[in-house]
Amino acid sequence: MRLFQLIYSLVIICSIADLAYPAESAKRPNFVFVVSEDNSIHYLSLYGNKLGITPNIEQLADNGLTFNHAFSGAPVCSVARTTLATAMHAPRLGFQYHRKSALATLPSGVKPWSQVLRENGYYTSNNSKTDYNFKVDRKDAWDMSSNKATWRKRPNKAMPFFHMQSLAESHESRLHFPIKKMGTPTKTSPDDVVLQPYFPDTPIMRYTKAQYYDQMRLIDNHVGRIIKQLKEDSLLEDTFVFYFGDHGGVMPRSKGYAYESGLHIPLVVRIPENFKHLIDHKRGTRTDGFVSFIDFGPTVLNLASIVPHKELDGEAFFGKNISATDLAKRDEVFGHADRFDEKFDMVRTYRKGKWKYIRNYQAYYADGLQNNYRYRQLAYDNWRNLYRADRLNPVQRQFFERRPVEQLFNLENDPHEINNLAADSDQAKRLTEMRRLLKNKMKSINDLSFYPENRMVATALNDGVAFGQKHAKQLSRLSDLADTALRPFDEAQQTLVKALESKSALHRYWALKVCSNFGKKAKPLTLNAMPLLKDNNLMVRVRAAEFLGSINAIDPMPTLYSVVNNAETEQALMIAFNTIVYLRDQVGHKYDPEKVKLKFKKGEVYRRVQYLAGTEPNTNY
Structure with missing residues (x-):
């Protein structure tokens, strides 16, 4: 009871x-x-x-x-x-x-x-x-x-x-x-x-x-x-x-x-x-x-x-x-943009209040570089056709031309991000601070995009965080090398010479990308880059052809044909074909589809093959 x-x-x-x-x-x-x-x-x-x-x-x-x-x-x-x-x-x-x-x-x-x-x-x-x-x-x-x-x-x-x-x-x-x-x-x-x-x-x-x-x-x-x-x-x-x-x-x-x-x-x-x-x-x-x-x-x-x-x-x-x-x-907020379908890029952004900093790591690629899916939209095609007909004003042309390596915008006054203040002496202190904020952020997360996608896929994806921590020093060095593009060329030249001769394929790879960012200013490095057309690393060959082709020092296509006919991974092929499209569409080099021995039925590589062969027209007309 x-x-x-x-x-x-x-x-x-x-x-x-x-x-x-x-x-x-x-x-x-x-x-x-x-x-x-x-x-x-x-x-x-x-x-x-x-x-x-x-x-x-x-x-x-x-x-x-x-x-x-x-x-x-x-x-x-x-x-x-x-x-x-x-x-x-x-x-x-x-x-x-x-x-x-x-x-x-x-x-x-x-x-x-x-x-x-x-x-x-x-x-x-x-x-x-x-x-x-x-x-x-x-x-x-x-x-x-x-x-x-x-x-x-x-x-x-x-x-x-x-x-x-x-x-x-x-x-x-x-x-x-x-x-x-x-x-x-x-x-x-x-x-x-x-x-x-x-x-x-x-x-x-x-x-x-x-x-x-x-x-x-x-x-x-x-x-x-x-x-x-x-x-x-x-x-x-x-x-x-x-x-x-x-x-x-x-x-x-x-x-x-x-x-x-x-x-x-x-x-x-x-x-x-x-x-x-x-x-x-x-x-x-x-x-x-x-x-x-x-x-x-x-x-x-x-x-x-x-x-x-x-x-x-x-x-x-x-x-x-x-x-x-x-x-x-x-x-404050961090942003990033890399490959979209078959179109490659590497962009990082940092915003603090009304100020926004954009770092274009492959500034030589125009925003308007071909992406088949984007250009199914008539507005894209219409815009590009007017560019090719030379019927755009300077602001409207920006989308189809080389970009600055870095951009600084006051979004309060310029919400559409068209007036780059990076070269404005009045904003020099702010530019330095925004650079620092972005760089610190990228180093703090061990940004894996300093590796080419083919290498990242092969080595890092089982645990990207642990891989980044283990290779933090290497990633930091690659980040510093990439930032030589922010210096005047005469100050960067010796660093680039050393990197082009480095035993590290990653250093050679990034040195060539920096050369492409400098464009014609980097012509003094032509002879340093020439041997890299036969580099043991296929991605280094791609970047060598890209740089030398962009300044019209060589016909880059034979090197690129060889790469795409011998590359063993989808990622390597995508990188090489992106360079081919850039050199054909922006620089004016000739591409011969008969030199490419690939037969693809789907995927991002096939999109490039279709576009370059002229078999992917805009079907909306």
């Missing part, structure tokens, strides 16, 4: 405790990510563009927080989404190339944070794009990942959830319309469109941009539908709803480019009534604090009372011990 009374008393005490403190699962918020593909802040009324009619997104903002400075880290899907999924910088692990030619492996103990949520009692669903550049089993990361996935399929309605919904109506492919479509009126009048100053004012440009505004209306409709579903399920005030773009886009010079048009994304977080105590912001306000995709995972985990792994690069911007004042003080 006494035992029964004791048990009864304990039941009563526990019941009273439950009334005061609901079950932990009921206290945890839900999360919904609504992700529109390929759009920057420039196409929403919420950010000052009256043609971006998005009332449902504005309603989210009325009940939440709008971020004036949110960034994707990379200006393309797979790299940005992998960064989002891991909360780690892509060049640190080796997943910075779009699309991957091989999958990277996360460090030991590190998991996608959706999997961490799942292991901590959350139902996780994804509808449905992943596009990851790392090894992951979807069954571990998600309870359900398909075009049928929804929070409504969780087994227990009391179970907290994280749902990610991708919306494709704003994707680049929606602007791959045939020219005959221009006879179909758009809801947005092309006459009302304001074109960026680097675009020519043509009917194709105006129609394309008007069409994109129409696509954003469709995105907004989907946002409204998702909010309606949450209301129907009586979940809206228990759920943080994040709306954002997966990177910038998708007019020309946005997706695939490390300008603000490619990196600066809209972000609105609706704050639920039942969890507003977790956020030190009033609903319906804005913040100038800088956040990036590396921060999203730690933020969700923090709000869910889960401690993130110490290897993650991001920091939470909501939750315990994070004040509105602290968030507002954040004013």
Whole structure:
């Protein structure tokens, strides 16, 4: 009897405790990510563009927080989404190339944070794009990942959830319309469109941009539908709803480019009534604090009372011990752009407040270098045709010409990044500081792009973080060598002579890239570079042909034919064909497809083969 009374008393005490403190699962918020593909802040009324009619997104903002400075880290899907999924910088692990030619492996103990949520009692669903550049089993990361996935399929309605919904109506492919479509009126009048100053004012440009505004209306409709579903399920005030773009886009010079048009994304977080105590912001306000995709995972985990792994690069911007004042003080962000499909590049950016620094490691490649998928858009083709016809002004021509090795922009005065202040003596101190900030960041993460992609894939992808730490000194030396391009040539010359004669293939490789950045100023190094046309390392041969061909010291094509006919990896072939396209299209060397013995049916290399053979025309005319 006494035992029964004791048990009864304990039941009563526990019941009273439950009334005061609901079950932990009921206290945890839900999360919904609504992700529109390929759009920057420039196409929403919420950010000052009256043609971006998005009332449902504005309603989210009325009940939440709008971020004036949110960034994707990379200006393309797979790299940005992998960064989002891991909360780690892509060049640190080796997943910075779009699309991957091989999958990277996360460090030991590190998991996608959706999997961490799942292991901590959350139902996780994804509808449905992943596009990851790392090894992951979807069954571990998600309870359900398909075009049928929804929070409504969780087994227990009391179970907290994280749902990610991708919306494709704003994707680049929606602007791959045939020219005959221009006879179909758009809801947005092309006459009302304001074109960026680097675009020519043509009917194709105006129609394309008007069409994109129409696509954003469709995105907004989907946002409204998702909010309606949450209301129907009586979940809206228990759920943080994040709306954002997966990177910038998708007019020309946005997706695939490390300008603000490619990196600066809209972000609105609706704050639920039942969890507003977790956020030190009033609903319906804005913040100038800088956040990036590396921060999203730690933020969700923090709000869910889960401690993130110490290897993650991001920091939470909501939750315990994070004040509105602290968030507002954040004013720095790192960005990067490497290979996009078959088009190679290496660009790094650092933004601090209104100032942005861009470092172009292969500045001799024009932004407008051929990428088959980009040029399916009529606006791209229209722009290039006008360039070839010499019908563009100097600002409009920039996209198709060599870039400066470094660029400095005051985004407050120059939001379109067209007035480079790097050579302005009044900004010399600021330029030096921005250089330092970027260099320190790249060294701190052991940026793996100082290795050619073929070498990185062969040696680093089993654990990019550990590999970078082990080879930190070598990466630092390569970074310093690359930065000889920032010095006057007469100061850099002896360093380059020594590097061209180095026993290290990587040093020879980078010395040749620096020579190409100097262009004709580096002609005194012609004789030093000539022997490298027969280097034991195929990638060194490519860079030697690239440099010597760019200054018209030789016909580079025989060397490049030999490389592509003997290269053994897809990555090496992509690098060589990129150089061939550059030397043909920008420099004017002749290419003979009969000299190439490859027969490809798919992949990035085949895209180059098609383009060079003239068999990949724009089919939209």
